[in-house]
Amino acid sequence: MNRTTTLSPSARFGTLLAAAVLSVLALAAPAQAQRDPAYEAARASGQVGERTDGYLGIVGQADRALRSIVDDINIRRRALYAEKAQAAGATLEEYAFTAGCLAIARTVPGEKYQAPDGSWQTRSSAPPVRDPRCP
Amino acid sequence: MTRSQLTSPRLPAHRGPMAQGIRAGRGAIWAMVVLGCGLAGGCITVSAPEEPIVIELNINIKQEVIYRLAADAGNTIEQNPGIF
Numbered sequence: 062m063n064r065t066t067t068l069s070p071s072a073r074f075g076t077l078l079a080a081a082v083l084s085v086l087a088l089a090a091p092a093q094a095q096r097d098p099a100y101e102a103a104r105a106s107g108q109v110g111e112r113t114d115g116y117l118g119i120v121g122q123a124d125r126a127l128r129s130i131v132d133d134i135n136i137r138r139r140a141l142y143a144e145k146a147q148a149a150g151a152t153l154e155e156y157a158f159t160a161g162c163l164a165i166a167r168t169v170p171g172e173k174y175q176a177p178d179g180s181w182q183t184r185s186s187a188p189p190v191r192d193p194r195c196p
Numbered sequence: 197m198t199r200s201q202l203t204s205p206r207l208p209a210h211r212g213p214m215a216q217g218i219r220a221g222r223g224a225i226w227a228m229v230v231l232g233c234g235l236a237g238g239c240i241t242v243s244a245p246e247e248p249i250v251i252e253l254n255i256n257i258k259q260e261v262i263y264r265l266a267a268d269a270g271n272t273i274e275q276n277p278g279i280f
Binding site: 094095096097134137138141142145149151154155156158159160162163164167193194195196 | 256257258259261262263264265266268269270272273276277278279280
């Protein structure tokens, strides 16, 4: 009777493994979270755009809530760039600029991005206008 | 004994009068060059431009560095979807 209620060693291992995987996912979740809905909406409506220097920019009128979202994201981006640049033996500006090239390339039609001349452009289905040094 | 004196000559403790003359002469030449430059008006005058000088900081970023970092930066963006 007792035997039927206890888990076999392999089943127990499987349970432990599943628990371990779940706990790792739970820990990783806050840092890897998807875009905040307000940020996603601001991108989609073209209120914010990708700057050439690797940071987020406000395209039109900047209200306090939007400014707060953009500042928060840029502070987190900068910290990430600094860490990764140091690991790669590059400067913060070099790493941020490279990320900016890629972030602009990843914009979807309708989103805003900054052209090399500093003007804000709306991404179409055509490739974005980027700095000639971009990969 | 005379042999050892010939094979190990000693330098004089002080510079001779001729050497001092050479040093003084070199200083005099420099003084003349500097003075001549001023007198002949051979100095270049630099005037500041009218427009403000704009330094494009991004120009210092080399394309080869960007290409080296591209894969790493791409991974960083993909691993942090919340802020990109």
